[in-house]
Amino acid sequence: MTDAPGASLNTVRARLQGEALDALVALTVDHLLDRPVDQLLEPGFVAEQVVTALETASRDARTRTFLHEQLASLRTQVPAGTPAKFVPQEVLGPLQKVLERPVVFDRVLVERILDHDAARHLVTDLLQTSLRRYVERLRPVASTVASGVQRSPGFSRLKMLSQGVRGIGEGMLGGVSKELEHRAEGMVREFVDSALHSAMSQVAGHVCDPANADSYADYRVHVLHTVLGTANQTLVDELEKFDPELVVDLTLGVAGALAHREGFQGEVARAVSQALDSTGGRSLRDFLRETGLEGETGDAAELVWRQRIEARIADEARVMVQGPMFDAWLTALLAP
Numbered sequence: 340m341t342d343a344p345g346a347s348l349n350t351v352r353a354r355l356q357g358e359a360l361d362a363l364v365a366l367t368v369d370h371l372l373d374r375p376v377d378q379l380l381e382p383g384f385v386a387e388q389v390v391t392a393l394e395t396a397s398r399d400a401r402t403r404t405f406l407h408e409q410l411a412s413l414r415t416q417v418p419a420g421t422p423a424k425f426v427p428q429e430v431l432g433p434l435q436k437v438l439e440r441p442v443v444f445d446r447v448l449v450e451r452i453l454d455h456d457a458a459r460h461l462v463t464d465l466l467q468t469s470l471r472r473y474v475e476r477l478r479p480v481a482s483t484v485a486s487g488v489q490r491s492p493g494f495s496r497l498k499m500l501s502q503g504v505r506g507i508g509e510g511m512l513g514g515v516s517k518e519l520e521h522r523a524e525g526m527v528r529e530f531v532d533s534a535l536h537s538a539m540s541q542v543a544g545h546v547c548d549p550a551n552a553d554s555y556a557d558y559r560v561h562v563l564h565t566v567l568g569t570a571n572q573t574l575v576d577e578l579e580k581f582d583p584e585l586v587v588d589l590t591l592g593v594a595g596a597l598a599h600r601e602g603f604q605g606e607v608a609r610a611v612s613q614a615l616d617s618t619g620g621r622s623l624r625d626f627l628r629e630t631g632l633e634g635e636t637g638d639a640a641e642l643v644w645r646q647r648i649e650a651r652i653a654d655e656a657r658v659m660v661q662g663p664m665f666d667a668w669l670t671a672l673l674a675p
Contacts, residue, residue: 347673348666355660364653368645372624377615379623386608390598397595406587417575423567431567438559441552450543462538466531 355363371379396402418425545551566574597603618626659665 348669351669351673352660352666356657360656360660361649361653364649364656368649368652372627373622375620375622376618376626377620380611380615382608382612382615385611386604389607390604393594393598397591397598403587403591406591407584410583410587414575417571419571421568421570422574423564426567435560435563438563439556441549441556443549443552444547446543446547449546450540453539453543459535459539462542463531463535466534466538467528470530 423431546555
């Protein structure tokens with residue numbers, strides 16, 4: 340005599356709460372691990388889903404609204420203190436070791452990076468400011484020279500010999516400092532214009548000089564610790580200057596443009612296909628062995644991560660089989 344549908348439903352659910360569910364999870368994990376990676380994904384399907392996701396995100400106003408709401412929420416949740424409080428030493432230590440390496444960058448690349456009006460204006464302003472300050476130091480010297488000439492015996496005799504030209508000499512000497520300043524300003528501009536290329540090249544040379552590698556390494560570490568030691572709210576205020584809402588809108592606009600660009604889906608499919616071809620028919624288990632995450636069958640390290648993953652999946656599965664949606668599915672499955 341067969342059980343009634345209700346009894347069958349209860350029996351299956353009860354069995355799934357025990358070892359049967361654990362065995363099913365282990366079977367599923369083994370199946371996925373042993374499948375060749377290039378058979379788990381189909382390039383055309385992946386490309387289609389990417390395009391669909393980009394199109395949906397860019398055209399649906401709810402996505403934009405959701406992202407803006409999340410930004411507004413995050414603004415109200417800025418934690419007190421500095422980033423250093425939230426960065427574990429296990430992360431900070433290796434990061435600092437990378438930054439403090441005495442790296443020597445390619446000079447041609449650095450020169451190309453510096454080849455921009457912003458960098459040129461920075462160097463120009465530095466040179467002009469330094470030279471102008473030097474000229475200002477010369478003003479007292481020019482005034483002293485003019486005064487000295489006026490007080491000299493020769494100048495006094497000149498005044499006595501010709502009262503008619505009394506104002507000529509004083510006017511000429513009094514204008515020495517102004518003329519010097521005017522000429523110096525023009526010379527400063529001319530010198531900076533002619534020296535700008537050489538100065539930019541010197542900057543690139545200084546950055547790429549092996550003798551300075553240690554100093555720039557120390558500077559990178561200094562920047563890291565300065566950021567980590569700055570109040571979180573200050574950093575958020577600086578990020579606000581980039582107008583995060585505008586960044587979201589631009590990002591969604593780019594997503595839409597990519598999704599509608601002719602041939603984009605084919606490009607994604609080819610990229611996925613090339614990536615899968617590079618796997619050479621290997622399975623996920625093969626990759627795990629290469630990375631040391633899985634050893635031979637029964638290896639202690641393998642057992643640890645397998646047990647944790649399978650236990651987590653089984654816990655979620657047990658919650659699922661107790662829900663009404665699973666009941667409806669199982670009832671339909673067992674219906675005569």
